[in-house]
Amino acid sequence: MYKVFVNDKPIILTTSLNNDEDYPLYLFKNIAFEEVIHKLKTDVLVGVYLYCTNIEESWKEIREIYEPIVAGGGLVLNESKEVLFIFRGEKWDLPKGRIEEGEEIEEAAIREVEEECGIEDVVLKKFLINTYHLFIQGGKKRLKETYWFLMHSGYKGELKPQTEEGITDVCFKNEKEIEKALLNTYANIKLVYNNYLKNQLQ
Template sequence: MYKVFINDKPIILTTSTNNEKDYPLLFFNNIIFEEVVEKLKSAIFKGVYLFSTNKERDFNKIKKVYKPVVAGGGLVINEREEVLFIFREGKWDLPKGRVEKGEKIQEGAIREVEEECGIGNISLKKLLLVTYHLFVYKENKRLKETHWYLMHSSSNQLLKPQLEEGITEVCYKSKKEIEKALLNTYANIKLVYQSYIDLQL
């Protein structure tokens, strides 16, 4: 299954007809993908399942229209098992950014966390998951593919938000504080945090 977001609404590419959400189920071969995207943008759909007999093939068809942009990000925990959050454009988020040319994804993920949060002494633990969302940049259709890593930092240095990137606050949050932050965040971030919680079970 692939879950691709547009405006926080999911397009779920699946080989199953047993679906949990009350979203319409459409057959990938019978739809015009851009029409589905427009229905999600205009609130006609809250989400949609696209049934596929070959999800890898059909996902590659989407990537031919929406060119992939690879990014890396981190869910960073400290010694108290708090999670590092940033506040940007009115929402709580996790640090992430585009991987530079010639840079490994893991390296880019660590660099972005360091730059956006003013933090050091980061160790990368494992890949949590990859999230996807569609956007248009300067009339170019893009598929942002973000590789999220579980990271750890024992640094006690003062956190410093990267203001030029629109980040106004950086802080570690306890479990209770995270529950509140998740009420004002993106669907992708909820997936990342849930994947971290699943590791603890």
Template sequence: MYKVFVNDKPIILTSSLQKEENFPVYIFKNASINEILYRLKSDDLQGIYLYSTNLLNDWEVFCKNFRVITAAGGLVLNTDKEILFIYRGNKWDLPKGRIEKGESIEETAVREVEEECGITNLVLDRFLLKTYHIFYMDNETRLKETYWYLMKSDYQGELVPQEEEGITEVVFKNEEEIQKAFLNTYANIQMVYKAYLTK
């Protein structure tokens, strides 16, 4: 199964006939991706299922509709098991950014967290999951594929938000504060957190 968010509304590409949500079902080979995107943006649809009989092949076909941007980021724990959050675009988010030429995905994840948060002493623990979302930039529809890693740090210094990236706050949050942040975050970020809890 692949879950791709459009403004926090999921397109769920699946080969399973089981439905967890009451979303309409489209047959992938008959579906118009542009029509689906239009409906998700303009209708009161909360999400859709795309039923596939060949998931890997259909995922490749799906991705060809977009310019794919690869990014990486981290869910960072401090010694108190608090999680590092950034505040950007009036939403709570986790640090992440695009891969640069010659970098590995892991190197990108660590660099982006360091740059966006002013943190050091990061230890890469394990891969959590990949998330996908569709966004619009320069009159082009793009698909962002983000690799997320669990990281740990004993950094005790001041956290410095990367203001040129639109980040206005960087803070470690405890469980209660995380739940409050989730009232104003993205669906993908909640998926990353769930992956951390279950892996």
């Protein structure tokens, strides 16, 4: 299954006819993909399932239409198991950014966390999840593919938001504060956090 967001509304590519959400189900091969995008953007649809007979072929088709941009980010824990958040664009977010030429994705993820938050001693623990969203940039159709990693830092110094990137606050949040932050965040960030919680229970 692939879950791709358009303005925080999901397109779910699936090979199953048994689905949890009350979204309409269409056959991928029979739909006009751009029409689905339009309906999501104009609130005609709040989400959609696309049934694929060959999900990897369908995913390849989407990636040929929407040029992929690869990014890396981190869910960073401190010694108190609090999670590092940034505030940008009037929403709480997790630090992330695009990979630079010659970088490995893990290197990019750590660099972006350190740059956006003014933090040091960041150690990557393990891969968590990929998230995806579609958008238009400079008239081009783009697919942002973000690799998320669980990280840890024992940094005790002052956190400094990267204001040139539009970040106005950065802080570690405890469980109660996280619940409040998740009321004002993106669907992809909820996916990352829920994946982290799921991993903790395993």
